[in-house]
Amino acid sequence: MSDSPSNKILATVEAKDFIGRTRETEMLLRRADGEAESGGLLLLSAPHAGATELLKQIYDRLFSGQSQVIPFYFAVRKSDKTAKNCAVRFLHAFIAQTIAFRHQEPKIFDAAPDIRELNELASPDDAHWIDRLTNAARLQPSSELDTDSAFVKNCLSAPLRAAAHDANSFVMIDNLHEAESFSGDVDFVEELKEIFSRSTISFVLAGRRRFLLNAVQTGNTKLTAAKHLRLEPLDFSEAGLLAENLAEKYAVRVNEPSRDLIARQFGGNPTFIKFLLQAASQAEMDLDSFQKIERLYTDELFGGRIGVFYDSVFREIAPDAETQKNIVRLLCDAPTGENERQPRPLDGVFKNWRDDAVSTREDFQRLLSLLNTNEIIRLSSNTIEAMNENDVLNDYLKARFRLESATENRVLVVAEMLSDFLKRAPETMAKFYRQKSAIGLREILAAFNCQDAPAALLDYSIYKDKYKNAAENEIAVGGGDEDIEKIRLPQIVYTAHTAAFYPPISQVTDKTRSAVAVGFQEPAYTDEDEVVWIAAEIDSKLEASSETAEFWCDRLEMVALVCNFTKYKIWLVAPEGFSPEAMEILRQRDAYGASRRQAALLAEFLQTEKVDGAEKPAANEYEIIVPMGGDTELIAAGAIEEIARRHAFEPKAINQIKTALIEACINAAEHSLSPDRKIYQKFTVEEDKIIITISNRGLRLTDKKTTAANPVEGRRGWGFKLMKSLMDEVKFEQVDDGTRISMTKYLTPLVKE
Numbered sequence: 001m002s003d004s005p006s007n008k009i010l011a012t013v014e015a016k017d018f019i020g021r022t023r024e025t026e027m028l029l030r031r032a033d034g035e036a037e038s039g040g041l042l043l044l045s046a047p048h049a050g051a052t053e054l055l056k057q058i059y060d061r062l063f064s065g066q067s068q069v070i071p072f073y074f075a076v077r078k079s080d081k082t083a084k085n086c087a088v089r090f091l092h093a094f095i096a097q098t099i100a101f102r103h104q105e106p107k108i109f110d111a112a113p114d115i116r117e118l119n120e121l122a123s124p125d126d127a128h129w130i131d132r133l134t135n136a137a138r139l140q141p142s143s144e145l146d147t148d149s150a151f152v153k154n155c156l157s158a159p160l161r162a163a164a165h166d167a168n169s170f171v172m173i174d175n176l177h178e179a180e181s182f183s184g185d186v187d188f189v190e191e192l193k194e195i196f197s198r199s200t201i202s203f204v205l206a207g208r209r210r211f212l213l214n215a216v217q218t219g220n221t222k223l224t225a226a227k228h229l230r231l232e233p234l235d236f237s238e239a240g241l242l243a244e245n246l247a248e249k250y251a252v253r254v255n256e257p258s259r260d261l262i263a264r265q266f267g268g269n270p271t272f273i274k275f276l277l278q279a280a281s282q283a284e285m286d287l288d289s290f291q292k293i294e295r296l297y298t299d300e301l302f303g304g305r306i307g308v309f310y311d312s313v314f315r316e317i318a319p320d321a322e323t324q325k326n327i328v329r330l331l332c333d334a335p336t337g338e339n340e341r342q343p344r345p346l347d348g349v350f351k352n353w354r355d356d357a358v359s360t361r362e363d364f365q366r367l368l369s370l371l372n373t374n375e376i377i378r379l380s381s382n383t384i385e386a387m388n389e390n391d392v393l394n395d396y397l398k399a400r401f402r403l404e405s406a407t408e409n410r411v412l413v414v415a416e417m418l419s420d421f422l423k424r425a426p427e428t429m430a431k432f433y434r435q436k437s438a439i440g441l442r443e444i445l446a447a448f449n450c451q452d453a454p455a456a457l458l459d460y461s462i463y464k465d466k467y468k469n470a471a472e473n474e475i476a477v478g479g480g481d482e483d484i485e486k487i488r489l490p491q492i493v494y495t496a497h498t499a500a501f502y503p504p505i506s507q508v509t510d511k512t513r514s515a516v517a518v519g520f521q522e523p524a525y526t527d528e529d530e531v532v533w534i535a536a537e538i539d540s541k542l543e544a545s546s547e548t549a550e551f552w553c554d555r556l557e558m559v560a561l562v563c564n565f566t567k568y569k570i571w572l573v574a575p576e577g578f579s580p581e582a583m584e585i586l587r588q589r590d591a592y593g594a595s596r597r598q599a600a601l602l603a604e605f606l607q608t609e610k611v612d613g614a615e616k617p618a619a620n621e622y623e624i625i626v627p628m629g630g631d632t633e634l635i636a637a638g639a640i641e642e643i644a645r646r647h648a649f650e651p652k653a654i655n656q657i658k659t660a661l662i663e664a665c666i667n668a669a670e671h672s673l674s675p676d677r678k679i680y681q682k683f684t685v686e687e688d689k690i691i692i693t694i695s696n697r698g699l700r701l702t703d704k705k706t707t708a709a710n711p712v713e714g715r716r717g718w719g720f721k722l723m724k725s726l727m728d729e730v731k732f733e734q735v736d737d738g739t740r741i742s743m744t745k746y747l748t749p750l751v752k753e
Helices: 023-034 051-065 083-103 115-121 124-137 146-154 156-161 176-181 188-197 209-215 238-251 256-265 271-280 292-301 305-317 321-332 347-356 359-375 393-404 410-437 441-446 461-467 473-479 505-508 545-560 582-589 596-615 631-645 651-671 718-726
Strands: 042-046 071-077 169-174 203-208 227-231 375-382 383-386 452-454 486-488 489-495 514-520 532-535 566-572 590-597 620-627 680-683 689-697 727-735 738-746
Touching: 023 042, 042 209, 051 071, 051 169, 051 203, 071 083, 083 124, 083 156, 083 188, 115 124, 115 727, 124 156, 146 188, 156 489, 156 582, 169 505, 176 188, 176 203, 176 209, 176 596, 188 203, 188 209, 188 545, 203 209, 203 532, 203 680, 209 227, 238 256, 238 271, 256 271, 256 292, 256 410, 271 292, 271 305, 292 393, 292 410, 305 359, 305 514, 321 359, 321 393, 347 375, 359 375, 393 410, 441 489, 441 514, 441 532, 441 596, 452 596, 461 582, 473 505, 473 596, 486 689, 532 545, 532 680, 545 566, 545 582, 566 596, 582 590, 596 651, 620 631, 631 680, 651 680, 651 689, 651 718, 651 738, 718 727
Parallel strands: 042 203, 042 227, 071 169, 169 203, 532 566, 566 590
Antiparallel strands: 375 383, 452 486, 489 514, 514 532, 620 680, 680 689, 689 738, 727 738
């Protein structure tokens, strides 16, 4: 496919000015080219995140960049009103775009020719199937298509009928959430799902994420095989780049601080960023200070582009002005929790309003659904919450409430809100910079997977005494100390910000600087093994004091108490570590304390372990499966002997490995109650060691009420000690359906003269 086209067809911005969305663009183009698997893709978009522009950019690329696949873009409109009207437009658009693509002349569908003109313009290769398609539908029900449902099906199946005549298309259907407002007996989305669920052509269904995800998972037909592509607001760097590009385009001067504020305050929403830069250009105003940005933002909120934008959103949701006023009042009057940034429950106030409302229950449910689709509220089960994450929406609601419901003086409201915005701006950026500098506790905890980590990476006392001035690789391996103390990390299965578990914690820390991780000390998945780590990154110019350590232990223990975490571990990270008195407090609380450097080294250690395990292939690997019983362990011993000899290992070491392997096989046979009576063995030979893994299905060690110190009981209890004496490392692991023994022997290759 050629590079991006220079001339716009459907897109509203030049391809070179289309910022971000590289991953999404590449994924969509691969599907269109047939490089990815065919079938459906759901483009689940946040409101006003730029899904339409993305699809139009894809259309332009496909229209001018290749000749094999017909690009087809169609946007559902609320003005269609019924599924039938929308289907008529769908068929007409498909035929027009097909003919325009064949002729490489986009002016054809820009001219909006009628169906007779399109038949005349069709190329000879397409004329027969286009003529049949239009004659069959005739754009209105006939005797054969005597129901609206059959008529809609016939129109929507146009891409499938074309494909049957070797006219393959890449179908992109946008704004499906608008079909939520259609009236009539025919469900447009349901008909669309039924048709495309049985097709092999590549298609994209795009729309607001809350509507689209629910629509494809409910109804008579479910697109369970369709892949998901989520379109979120632009990230901080992409939003900043967009602001810079638009500033250059509109000749508006910005500097780095003001660019960052624009990117952050609008949450990466490209629509609002464009609104602000357009307004600045129209007012011939630069945005090179926080004051100028907030002054213009206030103007845009009170009757400018942003205000008009949200006015239209609310008008589409509820055309009646009084209903809009009630919605705004309910959202602003809702009870506020301990932290105003947390979602607020609205069940009670909305229920009371519904009971007093004139509208029917069906109208009320539709209203709630539209508010949820536009992410003005959040519906979950029987709960209604206000969306407090969107600053622009909250500012609009507050301004409208004060003017319409509280009937305050407009000049006073504008002045006070501008003052609030100016005070909020530096606070917003300070909070963002703190979040950017966070070490990523949630990500570090998520990488825990039963590794044996050097204690110096978690315990500041050990780190300070032995490794504070050491090289980083010395800390990770213990500086050559074979007896280095290690801490067994749990296997983490779920992580979240602490504020999600306990909202009041947000009063003392930013969301990204504290995390909760739920997991198991060993992957045995028993009540006894379940453990929760609660971590927080704290501020301290020097080593954190005992008072600071005690304060944070109290806060995190409160999290454990409220959430009923009975077995938990607290981990605190301070920039420069902790004073001796603070470390004593942490020991008394059975907590870990580390410095930022330790946390960074731990993250590197975990990533190295992950990379080594996932990406670095072993030099040589051998796998065998032997049945249990009948002295088959001798077969395994013979195999490992041959492997070791081939790699020139010492005879003494070979005999030790053979003996340990036999003991492990006998242990697996005697204690597992294996249903398939097989022992799975893997031998990995690296430059300096050999790793033997023996696994079996059946009872795990925990199922036999054993302990790690004495994993096998009875007459063969000495087998584990023997294996440890023969090998350098022996590890028992619980797997989903059995036990795995991993044994490592560090070997010196036989020196040949």
